[in-house]
Amino acid sequence: MMLKKARMDKAIDKVFFALGTINYIKIFDFAKEDAIEKAIDRVTEIDNRMSAFKTESDLSKLSRNSGERFQNIHKDTFQLIRKAVEFSDLSNGAFDITIRPLVELWGINKKGSFVPSEIEIQEALRLVDYQDIQLDSESLSAALKNQGQALDLGGIAKGYAADEVKRILVENGIQSAMVNLGGNVITIGSRPDGQPWQVGIQNPIAPTGNYLGVLSITDKTVVTSGSNERFFIKDGIHYHHILDPRTGKPVQNSLLSVTAVCTCSTDADALTTALFILGPEKSMPLLQKFRAEAIFVTDDLTVTVTNGLIRHFKI
Numbered sequence: 329m330m331l332k333k334a335r336m337d338k339a340i341d342k343v344f345f346a347l348g349t350i351n352y353i354k355i356f357d358f359a360k361e362d363a364i365e366k367a368i369d370r371v372t373e374i375d376n377r378m379s380a381f382k383t384e385s386d387l388s389k390l391s392r393n394s395g396e397r398f399q400n401i402h403k404d405t406f407q408l409i410r411k412a413v414e415f416s417d418l419s420n421g422a423f424d425i426t427i428r429p430l431v432e433l434w435g436i437n438k439k440g441s442f443v444p445s446e447i448e449i450q451e452a453l454r455l456v457d458y459q460d461i462q463l464d465s466e467s468l469s470a471a472l473k474n475q476g477q478a479l480d481l482g483g484i485a486k487g488y489a490a491d492e493v494k495r496i497l498v499e500n501g502i503q504s505a506m507v508n509l510g511g512n513v514i515t516i517g518s519r520p521d522g523q524p525w526q527v528g529i530q531n532p533i534a535p536t537g538n539y540l541g542v543l544s545i546t547d548k549t550v551v552t553s554g555s556n557e558r559f560f561i562k563d564g565i566h567y568h569h570i571l572d573p574r575t576g577k578p579v580q581n582s583l584l585s586v587t588a589v590c591t592c593s594t595d596a597d598a599l600t601t602a603l604f605i606l607g608p609e610k611s612m613p614l615l616q617k618f619r620a621e622a623i624f625v626t627d628d629l630t631v632t633v634t635n636g637l638i639r640h641f642k643i
């Protein structure tokens with residue numbers, strides 16, 4: 329008992345803002361505080377390269393040159409874009425990082441309760457097609473085929489950053505850690521007392537911190553995407569930040585949240601966005617392909633847990 333306490337006391341944690349969200353890193357080794365700083369620097373670097381807002385980011389450069397020329401981008405950005413494109417293929421276009429013009433148009437949580445006209449939606453939708461992303465791996469450059477096209481890595485970059493944080497902490501000898509980058513949880517090892525990590529699954533219709541259940545996991549990532557994070561309701565319709573590239577509108581189905589559990593946070597992040605759009609039935613091949621498990625929560629608070637997770641999930 330004493331030993332357990334002494335080990336728990338070695339916890340050291342940091343909260344920081346990056347990637348447009350609040351992030352949290354907790355490790356269990358006082359001597360390794362440096363590792364947290366290195367991880368935070370890396371997240372900041374990823375944010376600077378992959379932000380859709382920062383004017384000197386790779387994404388901003390790409391959109392400024394859209395329809396005109398190839399642009400050299402950093403290897404990290406290049407590889408993540410390539411991964412996102414693979415994901416688009418695998419999800420039949422449900423996940424599509426050329427979604428940016430639609431994200432701008434809707435401006436969920438930025439323009440109040442603004443619903444664009446059908447004409448505006450169709451205009452933006454014409455610019456959404458991941459097959460217009462051109463990649464040249466020789467020169468590490470990319471281009472967007474048509475003027476006005478732009479990328480948005482908001483559905484995958486937090487996962488990538490979480491994988492990078494884990495890599496850096498592990499390289500620095502950390503054996504036990506809990507990381508949460510704006511809802512992308514990744515863990516290292518087990519808790520210092522040897523028990524699995526406990527990750528609460530948020531009740532989507534209750535205040536933050538109210539859980540529908542708890543997942544016990546070791547060395548896994550848990551990523552949740554919800555339609556109650558950024559949204560507004562107008563004329564009884566719930567408009568939120570996950571957009572369906574087929575309709576140009578926020579996905580309309582009975583899902584309130586989707587959680588993906590696997591080993592790679594980049595995969596889990598892209599998966600949650602895709603699963604949200606595809607719904608539970610059509611998601612199964614994707615889950616199998618990525619050896620991932622999932623939890624689906626619908627608006628009547630029905631919780632569907634895939635087989636591999638049942639043992640690890642407690643209501």
Ligand code: ADP
Pocket residue numbers: 422423424425427431480481482483484486510511552553554557569570571572573597600601605
């Ligand atoms: P969160 O940002 O809450 O973690 P997601 O991982 O699902 O949720 O990412 C949602 C973000 O991804 C949106 O804010 C937007 O920037 C972008 N996005 C929205 N719809 C799509 C889509 N169909 N494909 C790819 N990215 C999307």
Ligand code: MG
Pocket residue numbers: 482483484553596597598599600601
């Ligand atoms: Mg996502």
